[in-house]
Amino acid sequence: MTELLQTLIFGIATGAVISLSAVGLSLSYGVTRFINFSYGEFLTLGAYLTVLFVGLGLPLPAAILVGMLAVGVTGVVLARIFFDPLMRRGFLPLLVTSVGLAFVLQNLVRMIAGSNPIRFPLPLMRPWHVGALFVPKIPVLVVAVALAAMLFTHLLLTFTRIGKMMRATSDNPALARASGIATARVLAATWFLSAAIGALGGVLLAMTQIALQPVMGWSFLLVVFAAVLLGGIGNPYGAMLGSLIVGLGIELGTSYLSPDYGHAFAFAILVLVLLIRPSGLLRGAF
């Protein structure tokens, strides 16, 4: 019983990390309409830049924020250089370009930081004891941060002017343009938000995995895809639900079925979803 609860705690934490990244990916899919294979690199960059800034003497929370800002700006610049010129040429060139960009970014990180795992600079934290249950602090912290970030995103999309413009652009770009929304600027803002959220997702991923590697974002990407597709692509709220299911699926599968397959459980969920219900659990625009 306690083992099951323990597994559930880690499942929820994994789900929270996936969830946050999935929300970011959904946001950019909502306005660009292509599946961005380079999204995982925003996670990697976020984690590595945070470690870099901590190394430069910033306290961890400040380092995370600066890292998010830097990755957000990087996202806007990369989109301007690589994706914007292809926007009118159908989705295949965008898809292939995003794969190419993923290889470029991932290997630039490897060239600069080396391929050995780097420990994430987190202070040691003793777990809480609740009866016979160990409640480690890191998963709780991860869940809290992810929830806060998602609440922030929700408020931004629902109540602010830019959030409403983002939703309008995602819903119907032509109509949004006709209504006087500067869709190019909304697109840039969405790229910023999406990349910055990805960076935070990368930091949380590094916290749950203890160490960071250049390939971390790329290999996590399929898990995020699974969640996004499960929840209904382009729908951030569906993505949150999908992530919880995928996160629990990974942890339960690893604990009770076979520890060797790990992420393969997420891919199996992904494939099942695509076969049974390709539109995802929740449909509709965000």
Added chain:
Amino acid sequence: MALLPFLVGLLTLALIYGLLALALNLQFGVTGLLNFGHVAFFAVGAFASAIVTLPPPGSAAYLQAAAQYHVGLGLPVPVGFLLAGVAGGVLALLIGATSVRLSSHYLAVATFAMAEIVRSVLTNADWLTGGEFGIASVPQPLKNGAVPASVYPYAYLAGTVLVVAALLALTVRLTESPYGRALRSVRDDETAARALGKPTPLLKLGAFVAGGVLAGFAGSLWTHSLGVVHVGQFVPIVTFEVWLAVLMGGSGNAFGAVLGALVLMTITQGTRFLGDVPLLSGLTRSNPSFVPSLRFVLIGLLLIAVVRFFPRGILPERPRAPGRGVRRGGAVPAGGSGDPPGHGAGTAPAAGARTDGGEESP
């Protein structure tokens, strides 16, 4: 550095990649299927061929090689080659039967995920594949018997040339037949093809399986040329190297695909010498993964550049008389480079138009 052995190795490798590109061209270039998991068919072909031809455990050859594997059937290499094609084809049938009906970018994600599942299974099935360590001592046909070791690479290259040329001829024959025309109709406008009574799901599955068989053959050629096989060889970047070869050579043109592989391998194998560049050698000493990473950066940049500036490739698909001059409806976005509609799948106006509809009801 001996140039000739290097060139022979390069050509053999390029032809094997050419076969992979030929397979992907059949699936994507001709039929428009987005296969992002191509490496899986290559991998099962390689493992199938290796396992089928390895001398059985306990045999004299097994003991002599001090081998560690658990399964080996000791069959001749041609049987391994054929079974590699069967393995690739069966995997493609399994994956294709379930997912080929998915609209294009879902198919890309599904095939990508399934390739990762295949890699995960191959990594964990130690008893069959040797796990992370793989299998050394994969038999090389006729080596030290009919062909002395000194000329072996040349003989292997000659054999590879024959096999790839035969398969190229067969594929061209197939795609120039009415069947090939039906496949292209699926790519250009699936709804219209279905309206004309073409069994589009079956056509797509056929192309997918044929591509799987060809990729399985490529796996066999690869494993016997190296004499080793391990999962680490079959990472996702292989899939995208093959994509690069197809796009660079000219999507939709079988000769272009093989040529693209040749150009690609010349570039990537050429970068092996980057470590000898004086400025870079210092960096290599401080970070051993510097040069390999630089190579992947170059592949990524090349992929981006080809799609953006060179979407029709070196040998573009030849315009076909019935399609020439036929204008599509206003749904075709104005291609940035002024490609004629319906050609140059790199810009994929047809695929783009199709997704716009698919968005609403995938």
